[in-house]
Amino acid sequence: MAKLRFIVVGSGWRSLFYWRIAQALPERFELCAMLCRTEEKAEKMHREYGVPVSTSAEQCIALHPDLVVVAVNKASIAAVSTEWLARGFAVLCETPAALEEDALRALWQLHRQGAKLQVAEQYWLYPTLAKRLAAVRSGALGTPQFARLSVAHGYHAVSLARQFLNAGQQPVRVTGRSWTEKIIETDSRWGAVHNGALVEKTLQQHTLEFAGGGTAFLDFNGVQYHSYLRSTHTSVQGERGELFDDTLRCLDAAGEPVCRPLTPLPDPLAAAAAQAGLNEDETAIACFLDRMQGYLAGGAEVYPLADALQDAYLALLMERALAAPGQPVESTPQPWNTEER
Structure with missing residues (x-):
């Protein structure tokens, strides 16, 4: 199987997980570039961690990655994922997919229109x-x-x-x-x-x-x-x-x-990841990335988008419940609950 080639959009703490995975399992994964917002951040990431970096989306597009990993701040994940989906790329975004119900519904609509989107729910x-x-x-x-x-x-x-x-x-x-x-x-x-x-x-x-x-x-x-x-x-x-x-x-x-x-x-990849020194969180992400190969080739979703959107939606209800202690908050039907998937 050919290695999975991907770029990471974002340069925070979470983005480095993907770099360590690519370093630990080079026969399976290649991080082509980390797209940073500023030259200063790009220089820092390259100097401190050796990550291949860029500040140009066009340069990253020219690398023809199999996958775009979106690992920006939570408030920006939905918008940045949508941008890269609009460019025609398959996207794996960090959790949660969005912080608002309307944004969750918009991502579901893109999915129904054929966009290849997965959410890295790895637990x-x-x-x-x-x-x-x-x-x-x-x-x-x-x-x-x-x-x-x-x-x-x-x-x-x-x-x-x-x-x-x-x-x-x-x-x-x-x-x-x-x-x-x-x-x-x-x-x-x-x-x-x-x-x-x-x-x-x-x-x-x-x-x-x-x-x-x-x-x-x-x-x-x-x-x-x-x-x-x-x-x-x-x-x-x-x-x-x-x-x-x-x-x-x-x-x-x-x-x-x-x-x-x-x-x-028995999971050979998990064993290899552990042997390479990856922690349990990084091991789970590596297993998710590995399954993305099949999804990109036309196979089943790794973690169904409907489930990832439901997780994010119920997390919003949990926040509302904290604002009114002891008062029940009821879920309401969402498009990913009722529409054919």
């Missing part, structure tokens, strides 16, 4: 989460009824909740509350923090009640992404058992209760 491809999803999907728990997730925020959490509960595009009622908590900083995006400050962070809790009967309890503080003092947890319950992190309790074929640890799923 289901985390090796630790992939094996947990596989265990639930195997039917070992019976019908998943409750999911208690303290793994990620917003749209990422919604994506996982819908998958663990097999909720699809079901209508949902959302309630939420938030609290401020104090914690010592111990880690960050850039590495360990020593003698960290006492800071205030926000703990958010949401309940999502799906029309089909499943309920998700989401509990997360953003500090959990980078902290040695806060862990993450996954719990899913069905009538035949319970998944708690990497332990599965269920009934065996004879109807007797058993308890066993989960084992990693």
